[in-house]
Amino acid sequence: MTTACRPWWGRHFSLPEPFSSLLSHMEKPTRRELAVMVAGSLATAMAIGQTPPPAANPDWYQAALESNKENSRILGQFQVPMSVEPAFQFKA
Amino acid sequence: MTDDIFFATIPELNARLKKREFKTVELVKAFAERLEKLGPRYNALALPLTKSAIKRAKQVDDELKRERFRGSLQGIPFGAKDLLSLAGHPTTWGAKPYATQVFDETATVLQKLDKTGSVLIGKLAMVELAGGGGYRTAAASLFGPGLNPWDPSCWSGGSSSGSGSAVAAGLVPFALGSETSGSILTPAAYCGITGLRPTYGLVSRHGAMALSWTMDKIGPMCRSAEDCGLVLQAIAGSDSKDPGSAEKSFYYTPEYARKFSDLKVGFASSDIGWADAAARPAFESAMQVMRETGVQFVEVALPDFPYGPLADVIIGGEAGSIFESLIRGGGVDQLADASQAAGLKADLEISATEYLKAMRIRSMLKQQFRELFAGVDVLLAPARYDVAPKITEPLDGPDLVALPIPATPGMRRLIPAGNLAGIPALTVPCGFANNLPLGLQLAGPAFSENTLLALGREFQNRTDWHKRRPPLLS
Numbered sequence: 001m002t003t004a005c006r007p008w009w010g011r012h013f014s015l016p017e018p019f020s021s022l023l024s025h026m027e028k029p030t031r032r033e034l035a036v037m038v039a040g041s042l043a044t045a046m047a048i049g050q051t052p053p054p055a056a057n058p059d060w061y062q063a064a065l066e067s068n069k070e071n072s073r074i075l076g077q078f079q080v081p082m083s084v085e086p087a088f089q090f091k092a
Numbered sequence: 093m094t095d096d097i098f099f100a101t102i103p104e105l106n107a108r109l110k111k112r113e114f115k116t117v118e119l120v121k122a123f124a125e126r127l128e129k130l131g132p133r134y135n136a137l138a139l140p141l142t143k144s145a146i147k148r149a150k151q152v153d154d155e156l157k158r159e160r161f162r163g164s165l166q167g168i169p170f171g172a173k174d175l176l177s178l179a180g181h182p183t184t185w186g187a188k189p190y191a192t193q194v195f196d197e198t199a200t201v202l203q204k205l206d207k208t209g210s211v212l213i214g215k216l217a218m219v220e221l222a223g224g225g226g227y228r229t230a231a232a233s234l235f236g237p238g239l240n241p242w243d244p245s246c247w248s249g250g251s252s253s254g255s256g257s258a259v260a261a262g263l264v265p266f267a268l269g270s271e272t273s274g275s276i277l278t279p280a281a282y283c284g285i286t287g288l289r290p291t292y293g294l295v296s297r298h299g300a301m302a303l304s305w306t307m308d309k310i311g312p313m314c315r316s317a318e319d320c321g322l323v324l325q326a327i328a329g330s331d332s333k334d335p336g337s338a339e340k341s342f343y344y345t346p347e348y349a350r351k352f353s354d355l356k357v358g359f360a361s362s363d364i365g366w367a368d369a370a371a372r373p374a375f376e377s378a379m380q381v382m383r384e385t386g387v388q389f390v391e392v393a394l395p396d397f398p399y400g401p402l403a404d405v406i407i408g409g410e411a412g413s414i415f416e417s418l419i420r421g422g423g424v425d426q427l428a429d430a431s432q433a434a435g436l437k438a439d440l441e442i443s444a445t446e447y448l449k450a451m452r453i454r455s456m457l458k459q460q461f462r463e464l465f466a467g468v469d470v471l472l473a474p475a476r477y478d479v480a481p482k483i484t485e486p487l488d489g490p491d492l493v494a495l496p497i498p499a500t501p502g503m504r505r506l507i508p509a510g511n512l513a514g515i516p517a518l519t520v521p522c523g524f525a526n527n528l529p530l531g532l533q534l535a536g537p538a539f540s541e542n543t544l545l546a547l548g549r550e551f552q553n554r555t556d557w558h559k560r561r562p563p564l565l566s
Contacts, residue, residue, distance in 0.1 A: 060431045061438060064434045068405075071405050072446050074401045075405060075453060078449070078453050080456065084452045084455050086454070086455065087455045
């Protein structure tokens with residue numbers, strides 16, 4: 001099986017095994033959960049005085065948010081040792 | 093001048109200029125007229141620069157007359173993806189919100205090419221914002237869908253769509269493209285040309301639209317591997333204006349290439365099984381040609397990482413920051429592709445924690461690629477596993493998954509994997525399926541461009557796929 005993620009250059013990415021099999025056990029957030037998350041982020045943005053992003057076609061925007069959450073869940077499975085730093089360096 | 097000139101390689105054109113078979117002005121005029129006439133038919137032309145090109149060509153002719161030779165690129169016309177700034181001219185990034193944008197500085201790569209005496213004849217169309225938000229239609233561009241010269245009902249690939257079409261149709265001898273995750277390799281493979289994605293940091297991005305600071309690369313799209321080497325030599329090098337610069341130069345030295353019998357080429361035997369059925373015979377033949385060069389084939393597997401989500405989070409996190417004012421100001425809604433606009437808006441919701449997690453996993457990925465390259469010198473795989481899709485097809489439709497599904501993933505994710513690892517890759521035309529071109533990808537460790545180019549050149553010495561010409565629109 002393959003699992004589609006948010007398209008990058010245009011086509012869906014498909015995850016290699018064993019990630020695709022891992023994903024089949026995961027649940028997607030419900031629309032209600034997504035709505036709460038979106039409302040939360042908008043409220044946060046307004047609270048700090050930023051303009052919230054303009055509304056898009058709700059389906060596309062929801063799909064993109066859902067894809068973000070999916071990505072987050074996939075990466076969340078990775079155990080990264082504390083000693084591993086991000087792949088960029090600050091140089092003084 | 094005959095039509096042959098439009099499909100000649102850089103050394104061939106340069107030799108004829110030196111022999112004074114024609115002047116630079118004549119060559120530049122011929123290409124510029126062709127680009128202006130045929131470029132719009134493929135939605136490949138963003139901005140013609142014929143007048144300034146002819147002026148520059150006259151200067152080059154004066155230099156040639158005085159036998160002041162600058163190298164292989166002297167007098168060669170070229171095109172550049174419209175994400176590169178050219179002082180005093182519009183640089184649209186392929187997107188309506190930036191349609192009238194003008195910079196007062198010229199991108200480093202264009203300055204470097206100017207110093208070699210090559211002549212910029214036009215800016216070339218591209219997918220809006222290099223596809224930063226994740227687009228779902230070929231029409232995601234200010235200039236309309238990039239049309240494939242081999243079949244204009246099909247897509248040229250993106251995001252360097254105009255660069256791919258223009259080289260394939262003989263509108264420019266070479267072009268510059270850019271790649272964050274597939275934007276050189278994909279249009280090069282779909283259009284049947286040779287494309288090189290350099291090592292991250294080898295080519296300055298100063299003056300180029302930023303999409304992802306840690307993943308953007310600029311590279312050549314040409315007729316042959318040798319042409320790519322010549323162009324890369326001209327555009328590579330340290331640049332204090334690019335914080336990502338690797339502070340390294342590149343000299344194209346095919347004469348010093350390693351013996352092919354010493355090269356270990358990593359491949360995955362399951363790869364062909366992932367390809368579109370019509371494409372498998374061509375890929376099998378291409379692999380056989382590679383074997384006949386004398387290289388040692390070694391079965392390998394890509395390290396197991398979620399490449400797609402990693403690329404999404406990293407590029408999305410950086411793109412969200414880069415285009416924050418466009419997104420919050422509402423300009424994003426002027427983009428041609430609504431899903432791309434939505435994707436950019438959603439990028440603002442990627443948290444710092446998520447981004448940093450992805451960048452830490454990327455460190456692990458980088459280490460595993462180093463270990464992989466301790467055992468092999470080159471990775472070999474299809475550039476794309478299918479041919480160019482129809483422009484009417486949604487690009488985010490279900491993946492065309494091979495049946496039966498091969499037991500292992502093979503190298504299917506080599507494009508996002510290679511981009512995340514920052515390693516170079518070359519695609520060379522390797523055959524056809526359904527009358528559309530296919531490309532073979534060679535990837536190697538950082539700064540192994542000469543090895544990839546030498547092997548690519550040898551493949552092209554043994555085949556003629558790179559010499560095929562598409563039927564022109566009537």
